[in-house]
Amino acid sequence: MDKIHRNQLYTQAKEWVLEAGQRIRSKIDDPRTIETKSNANDLVTEMDQETEQFFAEKIRETYEDHLVFGEEGFGDEIKSLDGTIWIIDPIDGTMNFVHQKRNFAISVGIYQDGIGEIGIIYNVMEDTIYTAKRGEGAYKNNRQLAQLPEESLLKQAIFALNTTWMLPENPYVSHQGIHELVKTLRSTRTYGSAALEFAFVAEGVIDGYLTMTLMPWDIAAGMVILKEVGGTVTTAGGQDVDMLNKTTILACHPMLHDEVLETFVDLKK
Ligand code: 2AM
Ligand code: CA
Numbered sequence: 001m002d003k004i005h006r007n008q009l010y011t012q013a014k015e016w017v018l019e020a021g022q023r024i025r026s027k028i029d030d031p032r033t034i035e036t037k038s039n040a041n042d043l044v045t046e047m048d049q050e051t052e053q054f055f056a057e058k059i060r061e062t063y064e065d066h067l068v069f070g071e072e073g074f075g076d077e078i079k080s081l082d083g084t085i086w087i088i089d090p091i092d093g094t095m096n097f098v099h100q101k102r103n104f105a106i107s108v109g110i111y112q113d114g115i116g117e118i119g120i121i122y123n124v125m126e127d128t129i130y131t132a133k134r135g136e137g138a139y140k141n142n143r144q145l146a147q148l149p150e151e152s153l154l155k156q157a158i159f160a161l162n163t164t165w166m167l168p169e170n171p172y173v174s175h176q177g178i179h180e181l182v183k184t185l186r187s188t189r190t191y192g193s194a195a196l197e198f199a200f201v202a203e204g205v206i207d208g209y210l211t212m213t214l215m216p217w218d219i220a221a222g223m224v225i226l227k228e229v230g231g232t233v234t235t236a237g238g239q240d241v242d243m244l245n246k247t248t249i250l251a252c253h254p255m256l257h258d259e260v261l262e263t264f265v266d267l268k269k
């Protein structure tokens with residue numbers, strides 16, 4: 001994608017994200033219809049659905065040949081990464097949206113033939129927007145984010161970790177491995193929005209994010225943003241991320257990435 005095209009697309013995408021965010025904010029105190037999906041804690045509201053529909057309609061009206069890959073099913077059936085694909089999570093952190101009325105984000109990644117060109121993560125209630133265009137740096141609002149520092153050590157790092165997969169019955173990581181990781185880290189945080197967790201790593205307010213079950217729409221924007229500040233993003237086993245399927249994620253400073261992979265992430269096969 002050439003720079004002029006990318007800039008035009010970025011300007012349009014950002015405008016729609018801000019508009020969608022404004023709609024959510026204006027309805028934040030409305031009564032909610034909350035449904036569940038795969039289990040009792042997997043929530044979805046009419047606002048998740050309306051917001052995804054908003055994007056799907058705008059994109060289809062404006063860019064006939066673009067495709068939409070979204071969580072709530074208003075997009076296209078995506079079987080390959082060919083073409084221009086908007087990978088959208090209309091509300092990332094639905095549980096926070098429902099329970100806290102904050103700490104959730106709109107996440108939009110635009111990919112061209114599998115390459116992340118644009119990433120936008122909007123912390124709706126804070127009115128904070130993280131953006132990146134490939135090769136042009138990452139921004140928080142109008143301020144460019146610094147490159148990650150040259151050196152980083154696990155013993156001084158804060159990682160975002162979701163405590164549910166640290167339970168004994170988790171099928172992914174051995175008990176011993178995860179205990180060692182938690183003991184070695186300076187501390188952990190759990191924010192409940194994968195997109196914001198990526199944005200916080202890019203911003204340098206946390207140093208890494210390790211998680212076991214994410215979908216492409218959770219990470220598409222965050223990967224573009226984090227790569228622009230020199231972060232490394234792979235699966236928890238160090239492989240390239242598959243942008244079509246469910247995946248594990250290790251997103252952090254390159255030095256920490258090696259340290260986590262070498263020492264602690266002892267994935268169960
Ligand atoms: P969501 O709010 O859009 O569903 C919470 O730790 C994070 O994990 C959120 O980003 C949440 O996205 C995501 N998440 C929740 N359930 C998930 C699931 N079953 N598969 C993948 N991601 C999930
Ligand atoms: Ca969801």
Ligand code: CA
Nearest residue numbers: 089092093218
């Ligand atoms: Ca999500």
Ligand code: CA
Nearest residue numbers: 071089091092
């Ligand atoms: Ca969502």
